[in-house]
Amino acid sequence: MLRYKEIFTGSQCNNKCLYCLYRRKESPQPDVKSVTSALKQGEEDGVALYGGEPTLRKDLVDIIHTARQNGYRRIKLVTNGQVFSEHQVLHRIVTAGCRLFEIKLWGSHPELHDHLTQSPQSFWQTIQGIENLQRLTLDRFICLRIPLCRQNYNDVINIITTGINLRVHRIILSYQDHNLAFGELIPRIYSGIQVSILNRVWVLTEGLPFCVMQGLEHHISEIYYRHDNAMSLRTYKQHKYCRHCIYQEICPGIISDYLTQFGHGEFRPVKGNKYIQDLRVLNC
Numbered sequence: 001m002l003r004y005k006e007i008f009t010g011s012q013c014n015n016k017c018l019y020c021l022y023r024r025k026e027s028p029q030p031d032v033k034s035v036t037s038a039l040k041q042g043e044e045d046g047v048a049l050y051g052g053e054p055t056l057r058k059d060l061v062d063i064i065h066t067a068r069q070n071g072y073r074r075i076k077l078v079t080n081g082q083v084f085s086e087h088q089v090l091h092r093i094v095t096a097g098c099r100l101f102e103i104k105l106w107g108s109h110p111e112l113h114d115h116l117t118q119s120p121q122s123f124w125q126t127i128q129g130i131e132n133l134q135r136l137t138l139d140r141f142i143c144l145r146i147p148l149c150r151q152n153y154n155d156v157i158n159i160i161t162t163g164i165n166l167r168v169h170r171i172i173l174s175y176q177d178h179n180l181a182f183g184e185l186i187p188r189i190y191s192g193i194q195v196s197i198l199n200r201v202w203v204l205t206e207g208l209p210f211c212v213m214q215g216l217e218h219h220i221s222e223i224y225y226r227h228d229n230a231m232s233l234r235t236y237k238q239h240k241y242c243r244h245c246i247y248q249e250i251c252p253g254i255i256s257d258y259l260t261q262f263g264h265g266e267f268r269p270v271k272g273n274k275y276i277q278d279l280r281v282l283n284c
């Protein structure tokens with residue numbers, strides 16, 4: 001189980017993504033003192049900086065330095081990657097000690113991506129940013145974070161293929177839109193995982209319960225990462241049948257807004273899986 005301390009760097013952003021909850025939730029940018037004091041090391045050995053858009057902070061390099069000095073082994077930036085289209089900015093961030101990047105891509109083409117980010121040119125800046133990261137000779141790990149919603153789930157295979165062509169190291173399929181029914185989404189998720197595996201790119205899901213991912217449980221990120229859900233601003237809830245499910249101890253449940261929208265009729269408790277002990281061990 002990997003544990004990241006999730007640090008919010010402020011809601012300022014160069015995009016206005018339709019599904020960004022921080023865009024609607026006005027909050028003052030935490031000053032450098034409160035960010036660095038949050039960086040005092042606890043039991044986590046990694047830190048994830050997220051916003052808004054963390055790369056817009058002028059003191060980001062200082063924050064990364066502090067994280068390094070405080071002994072964090074993994075420093076991750078969750079970002080739209082647009083500023084990496086400028087070599088100098090990218091170089092400063094990487095040199096400061098950040099080598100882990102989760103970059104959000106909403107669509108496989110500018111019309112869709114820029115529509116969802118509400119920001120013209122954002123698609124090409126993100127693609128350029130990933131290409132610049134790939135050209136670095138330093139060790140770095142690039143993860144493509146694909147937020148899934150009603151507008152883009154039909155494009156998911158193409159977005160995954162875009163990531164594979166950009167030679168990303170991992171892909172996360174992150175459920176973002178509680179109005180998108182799992183019944184519509186899951187067949188695309190299954191195909192997307194197959195495409196990714198065939199191309200030897202590891203793929204994980206986020207926000208999808210075990211009972212809708214049967215046979216692909218080892219792709220559920222919640223097994224490997226302890227999320228405090230601060231990053232997604234979402235709450236999860238188990239429903240009344242969960243107490244009969246073998247995953248009850250390790251499953252966070254369903255996004256509460258989803259249950260409000262669709263009810264719990266589609267979920268059935270899982271009675272058995274021969275790998276349940278292995279999944280429990282991974283989750284420790």
Ligand code: SF4
Pocket residue numbers: 209210211212238239241242245246247248251252253254267268269270
């Ligand atoms: S605990 Fe509940 S939500 Fe989680 S997999 Fe089981 S039935 Fe689904």
